[in-house]
Amino acid sequence: MARKIVFAIPNRDYAVRLAEYLREVEPGWDLSAFTHEPALRHRLQQPEGVDALIAPPEWVRRVGEPLKRVRRIGVWAEERGVAGGEWPEVAVFQPLPGVAAALRGMLAGAAAAGRGNGQVATVFSASGGAGKTVTALNLVRLAGERGLRALYLNLEPLNATFRLTGTTEPDSLSRLLYALQAEPERFGEQMMRSIRHHPFLRADIVDAPEHPREREAMSPELLESLVARLRETGRYDLIVADPDSGTSPWHARLIGLSDRTVWLVPDDWQSQAKTERLIGYWQEWWQERAAWVQFLRCQGPGLSALRWHLPVPPAAVLPYIPQWKASDDPVRMFGAASFSGALEALLDEWGWETGGKGASADGERRRIRNG
Numbered sequence: 467m468a469r470k471i472v473f474a475i476p477n478r479d480y481a482v483r484l485a486e487y488l489r490e491v492e493p494g495w496d497l498s499a500f501t502h503e504p505a506l507r508h509r510l511q512q513p514e515g516v517d518a519l520i521a522p523p524e525w526v527r528r529v530g531e532p533l534k535r536v537r538r539i540g541v542w543a544e545e546r547g548v549a550g551g552e553w554p555e556v557a558v559f560q561p562l563p564g565v566a567a568a569l570r571g572m573l574a575g576a577a578a579a580g581r582g583n584g585q586v587a588t589v590f591s592a593s594g595g596a597g598k599t600v601t602a603l604n605l606v607r608l609a610g611e612r613g614l615r616a617l618y619l620n621l622e623p624l625n626a627t628f629r630l631t632g633t634t635e636p637d638s639l640s641r642l643l644y645a646l647q648a649e650p651e652r653f654g655e656q657m658m659r660s661i662r663h664h665p666f667l668r669a670d671i672v673d674a675p676e677h678p679r680e681r682e683a684m685s686p687e688l689l690e691s692l693v694a695r696l697r698e699t700g701r702y703d704l705i706v707a708d709p710d711s712g713t714s715p716w717h718a719r720l721i722g723l724s725d726r727t728v729w730l731v732p733d734d735w736q737s738q739a740k741t742e743r744l745i746g747y748w749q750e751w752w753q754e755r756a757a758w759v760q761f762l763r764c765q766g767p768g769l770s771a772l773r774w775h776l777p778v779p780p781a782a783v784l785p786y787i788p789q790w791k792a793s794d795d796p797v798r799m800f801g802a803a804s805f806s807g808a809l810e811a812l813l814d815e816w817g818w819e820t821g822g823k824g825a826s827a828d829g830e831r832r833r834i835r836n837g
Contacts, residue, residue: 538572541555543556591711604805627796
């Protein structure tokens with residue numbers, strides 16, 4: 467069922483621009499926009515409930531009894547404190563993606579009690595070229611298709627996903643890490659400005675830094691603080707982390723913090739040997755977290771008779787897709803049913819059943835209601 471979103475603001479030009487933007491980035495929302503208070507009250511008096519409402523605080527206070535049909539309420543704020551702590555405040559003077567992020571956060575908060583609360587799944591490999599980013603992005607999109615609130619957290623030193631996601635916020639990770647260290651009390655505000663929603667992925671994204679030195683300064687403590695703050699927001703059901711194949715202490719800390727680790731092992735003896743060595747190097751960690759690690763065997767271009775030497779058998783086999791190697795269109799990497807099927811099985815195993823998929827509301831009637 468489409469989520470019913472209602473917002474009201476007297477400024478008609480702003481209402482039109484925001485409505486057009488939200489319809490583009492969230493086609494699954496049933497959106498109603500109002501510029502007159504009587505029309506808003508009439509809508510809220512209808513029997514059908516509302517998942518999220520944002521309106522001027524004085525309008526909200528005058529609604530009365532119908533507010534009981536609203537699951538999440540936010541109010542427009544030109545300055546802090548206008549709601550007196552009664553409702554979350556959404557800044558009027560901010561980019562439209564920030565408003566969309568606030569709405570998504572409100573909806574995620576409404577669902578948090580009955581769904582996963584910021585579970586972290588890390589896609590890792592001991593060797594480069596295993597297909598970590600392809601796997602992570604497919605996992606994120608499949609989660610979004612199931613109706614989950616997903617976040618793609620790009621922790622690589624170099625950002626190659628810009629060919630798919632664009633470069634609107636290339637330093638979002640750097641800004642979040644700076645806020646954690648210099649202005650931790652303003653992390654939420656910086657998060658609203660830095661994280662953006664990607665309609666094709668159906669998920670929010672945090673881009674890798676523009677320069678490798680920004681990521682190279684990562685420490686285990688800083689990483690742990692970042693993950694904790696992202697969890698605490700309550701905005702996400704699933705956070706998919708995509709690090710490089712490093713062996714640093716923060717890599718070990720990330721896997722230790724993760725609810726699930728998808729460890730890719732290409733079908734060659736070097737990759738298995740590196741994985742064995744790294745598990746030995748992280749022996750203390752491995753003894754504590756082995757139950758939460760799932761190895762995925764990545765097939766090569768030909769048949770392999772290679773024996774499996776790792777301590778637990780592979781949870782699944784990711785097929786080799788030869789068309790991906792010859793294509794410069796990153797969107798094509800989402801079109802392989804056999805590859806997606808292996809990841810769908812993982813999501814099923816993790817408890818994210820297919821029945822949670824949200825329905826599209828593209829064909830429903832949406833317009834600005836002017837009273």
